[in-house]
């Protein structure tokens with residue numbers, strides 16, 4: 001197997017592109033994909049300040065590294081969600097990378113800063129920890145970016161994530177989610193910062209290869225709450241399809257973006273946006289879910305003190 005670029009011995013085969021690369025040419029391919037995605041979707045440019053959200057896993061660590069190497073002005077943000085040892089270990093990985101490379105990092109701790117506890121909330125609201133965690137993360141991504149004057153929030157979502165999310169949304173025809181699934185979510189309100197996914201065409205395997213080649217430390221374990229999550233099942237199903245028919249995931253995403261997504265646009269436009277009565281952030285209800293969470297946790301705290 002020879003590298004399609006330099007004809008030396010290839011190290012990695014990417015079946016969906018019918019291409020094999022040596023390590024150096026793989027890095028060239030990888031960086032090229034990222035910068036093409038950024039430019040093609042006008043995600044941001046060198047004048048913009050970007051907030052990159054880092055979990056400590058391979059995808060976000062790869063994104064952080066590649067954006068710096070491509071010369072973008074990035075500040076990383078890590079959110080400690082209070083998920084036991086998992087959160088502590090991931091915070092360590094992220095802090096170490098920032099300090100070794102002398103990079104700016106914002107750390108948010110939901111327990112220390114806001115008194116939030118996703119387990120208590122999950123019990124009280126009878127919602128899964130993941131859905132509470134998702135709301136909290138989305139809120140903080142936007143709030144920190146808005147308060148800090150950032151142009152965009154970048155996340156490490158990869159092709160496998162995007163295809164699994166799309167499959168889940170299609171299976172139950174979640175019109176609202178389908179309307180909002182895209183590599184770029186533009187600014188639809190002055191207080192809503194643009195969200196971008198520069199790695200949406202790269203697979204988990206490619207991100208893993210990138211961090212290994214660059215000797216970037218990352219947290220190998222997944223969040224304990226992802227075990228048994230439906231998205232994992234969707235990923236398994238898609239992996240079987242991909243195995244038999246390489247390129248399935250990419251085709252699924254690309255054809256949705258080209259042909260499917262436009263049919264859901266009016267659903268997105270109908271959403272009425274307003275500002276939360278407590279914090280002023282954008283929401284669709286009178287009070288945003290984050291402020292409601294803080295209120296619930298504070299009340300519980302007070303009851304315990306009595």
Ligand code: FES
Pocket residue numbers: 081129130131133134223224225226
């Ligand atoms: Fe949020 Fe797992 S990362 S619950």
Ligand code: ZN
Pocket residue numbers: 276277278279280281287288289290291292
């Ligand atoms: Zn609020």
